[in-house]
Amino acid sequence: MPFASRFPLLFQLETNKACTVSSCLVMYEDEICGTWNWKRQPSLRAKIEEIRELLLECQQVRLSHGNDRWCWILDESNEFSVKGVKEKMLMDTGSVAGYNFKWNKWVPLKVEVLPWRAEMERIPSLVSLAKRNVEVSSVLYPMCGETEESAEHFFRDLLEMFKFTRFPKRKAKAFHAVCLTTIWCLWEARNEAVFNGNIAQLNNVVGGIKVLGFLWVRNRSKLDAITWENWRSFNL
Incomplete structure (x- = not known):
């Protein structure tokens, strides 16, 4: 200012x-x-x-007799480099308050970014908006109207669920992709309810999770030989 x-x-x-x-x-x-x-x-x-x-x-400002110059404070040399930015991002990626986010290339990047941001409470949930003094009519989750809509309430159980599975490595990764797809579909349904007033039918949400999960895993993994019947029974 x-x-x-x-x-x-x-x-x-x-x-x-x-x-x-x-x-x-x-x-x-x-x-x-x-x-x-x-x-x-x-x-x-x-x-x-x-x-x-x-x-x-x-x-609080310390002036010098030299010319002004930009300094990159994230590096001891104060010199900017793409390599330094990459190293800093790799150090911070997925580490939020002791939680190590697990990425999965079997779903699109936008699907991964949503729960990653949710872990940092950086999605516009109703509770988050209210904390930022944004006027909202209610902080209750619009899909059920019973509990407050926070990122933790919305995603945490799904993010933790895959950790307790005992699937083989390939099936465990596919299950993780399903969890991320579920988060994406629930968020899409939530937005439809908030902005357009349309409450999605449970069968439609579940059907969308199954179809998108199948398409993403089949086309983004080496499991391109799986069929819809295999996917429905999760026989991978």
Whole structure:
């Protein structure tokens, strides 16, 4: 936010409305001092308080005699590199409050990103919107109207369920893909209810999970020989 907006009373006193921060501040014995060009000295308590806040803000800045330059704070060298960004992303990917998100290439990326964001409470659930002071008519889950709609209520059981399966590796990955597909379909049904007022029929949601799961797993894995009959009985 510009200082003119943050300190409006001081801006009213300034004669040169086009002045810059650098023109109003000087370094004196390693301290930042103001060189104001005010119409008169501030007398009101509110103006004096703005001066105090402005100086405190400026004292947190350390000026140098060199030219300004961009610094990449995520690397000790302060130099930006694509490699450094990639390494940082790999360090942080899927790690949220001790929870290690498991990715699955057998579903589209958008389907994976949804529960990943949900783990960080970064989906627009009704509870999340209310916490951000967004006005909502109710925080109850629109599909049942009985419990609050939070990311944890919506997804956590499905994300944890596949961990307790005793399937072989290939079938376990397929089951995980089904869990992610279920989350996607439930979120789509939820959005239809919230934005269009259409409550989806349970049979339609379940049918969509089966069909999308079959199409995604069959086309994105090496299980391209599976048939619909195999999929319905989960005989992989």
